[in-house]
Amino acid sequence: MEKKSKQRKKFRYNYILCLGILTYILVKVVSTISNSTIPVYTVDYGDIVKSMNKECIVIRDEKVIFSKLSGKIDYFVNEGDRLYMNEQIAQVYIKDLDPSVKEKLDTVNRRIEGISANKDEQMLRKDIEKIENNINLLKRELKNKLIHGDIANTQKIKEDLLYLVDKKSLIWGEKSFVGKNLSNLKQEKKILEEKIESSVNTILAENAGVVSFSADGLEEILRLDTLEKLESDYLFSLKGNNNIINKKGEVQVGDAIAKITNNHVWNIAVVLDDKEKDKLPEGRHVDIIKGDIQFSGRVIHLYEDNRGKYIAVIEITEQIDDFHKIRKEKFEIVYKKLTGIKIPKSAVVTEDDKKGVYIISQTGNAVFKELQSILGEDENNIILNYREISTNNIDTVKLYDEIVLTPSRVKQGQKIR
Numbered sequence: 001m002e003k004k005s006k007q008r009k010k011f012r013y014n015y016i017l018c019l020g021i022l023t024y025i026l027v028k029v030v031s032t033i034s035n036s037t038i039p040v041y042t043v044d045y046g047d048i049v050k051s052m053n054k055e056c057i058v059i060r061d062e063k064v065i066f067s068k069l070s071g072k073i074d075y076f077v078n079e080g081d082r083l084y085m086n087e088q089i090a091q092v093y094i095k096d097l098d099p100s101v102k103e104k105l106d107t108v109n110r111r112i113e114g115i116s117a118n119k120d121e122q123m124l125r126k127d128i129e130k131i132e133n134n135i136n137l138l139k140r141e142l143k144n145k146l147i148h149g150d151i152a153n154t155q156k157i158k159e160d161l162l163y164l165v166d167k168k169s170l171i172w173g174e175k176s177f178v179g180k181n182l183s184n185l186k187q188e189k190k191i192l193e194e195k196i197e198s199s200v201n202t203i204l205a206e207n208a209g210v211v212s213f214s215a216d217g218l219e220e221i222l223r224l225d226t227l228e229k230l231e232s233d234y235l236f237s238l239k240g241n242n243n244i245i246n247k248k249g250e251v252q253v254g255d256a257i258a259k260i261t262n263n264h265v266w267n268i269a270v271v272l273d274d275k276e277k278d279k280l281p282e283g284r285h286v287d288i289i290k291g292d293i294q295f296s297g298r299v300i301h302l303y304e305d306n307r308g309k310y311i312a313v314i315e316i317t318e319q320i321d322d323f324h325k326i327r328k329e330k331f332e333i334v335y336k337k338l339t340g341i342k343i344p345k346s347a348v349v350t351e352d353d354k355k356g357v358y359i360i361s362q363t364g365n366a367v368f369k370e371l372q373s374i375l376g377e378d379e380n381n382i383i384l385n386y387r388e389i390s391t392n393n394i395d396t397v398k399l400y401d402e403i404v405l406t407p408s409r410v411k412q413g414q415k416i417r
Helices: 002-036 099-117 120-147 155-171 182-197 232-237 386-392
Strands: 040-042 044-066 069-074 088-093 199-203 209-212 254-271 285-290 291-303 310-316 328-344 349-352 354-360 366-370 376-377 379-385 403-404
Touching: 044 379, 088 254, 099 182, 120 155, 232 254, 285 310, 328 376, 328 386
Parallel strands: none
Antiparallel strands: 040 403, 044 254, 044 328, 069 088, 088 199, 209 254, 254 310, 285 291, 285 328, 291 310, 328 379, 349 354, 354 366, 354 403, 376 379
8 A cells, every 4th residue: 555655656756747847848949939930130231311302403504605697507516525615516608608719729728838848830730630631531521422412411511611621720820820929829818718707607615515406595594693593483483395406507697506514513403391491401412313323412502582492502513414405303312321330120129218129149148239329210220320339349239240120029138049
């Protein structure tokens, strides 16, 4: 009987021991499974960007060139070409010029060149020989046409013959400059050049810049000297349409010929309300984004207009392709960018009135770390000053620390791994 009692006690003891071991194992398994499902995040370098999308008005240092005369126009530049000051843009031919005037000038120049090089007679004889050969060819062609009764096609040949005969006379004959001395030839050259110049108006670039063949009529209104005088209602009413300048045919007095734009400095004006004005104070550097294009600028003016709206003017000193065609465009203006150690707000918890996160120590335990050297934050993230933390060895979250993203599920010192 006593033996059976001892066996029952031993059985209960073993049962309780096994149950305790199983319970411990079960708790450990559950704890391990629970900890393995706690999401963690490796802290990295990042930034917070604050921006606004605004419709902007582009204001440039630009000048439209108008024709002062009427006549046929020929251009020497293309859209987007960068010109130096006084570089030739086009020529307007005021009236038809007798082709023989240019022929005479060419002959005089060759004669002057020949005299200066002591080769004038030899050069002129070669010219005469070429002209005589061409005259003989045309005579034979004309004779063949007449023999075969092809009268209809002889007029052009006759005109070419008369032209060559006259040209020969200019070089060596009654109308020629043979025998004239250098002084007389130079005087003749001056007269001919003045005659040509009186029939041609050369259009030059008054300033260096990019040439464009479109204008919207706002170039004389939206000028650099109006940057502090803009009104919001006027800017809202503007349209961004460009009128293409006709490059062909003839021009009349007052017609637009081209536009020259300073490609080194330009501005954009943006209308702000009272809540937005503090985002673009004077002197602030901003980034401006349009699609894949990004460039930088600086706020040079901020003022209130008569409507109670605020006008910010941003100066850009970067060259952007086709900027000279834009008048009204929507841009993303990045007015604040904080860069440093990026902490997601979902990981932040408050302990003893201190804002911080749980990092996972080298032993795998949750350790509370207060957030220090905070640069700024948005609705999702907090940025810490990496340079200040690393320079002063501040005891806070460091780059590449692992932090718990669900701090409500852990406690100080809890084993995570």
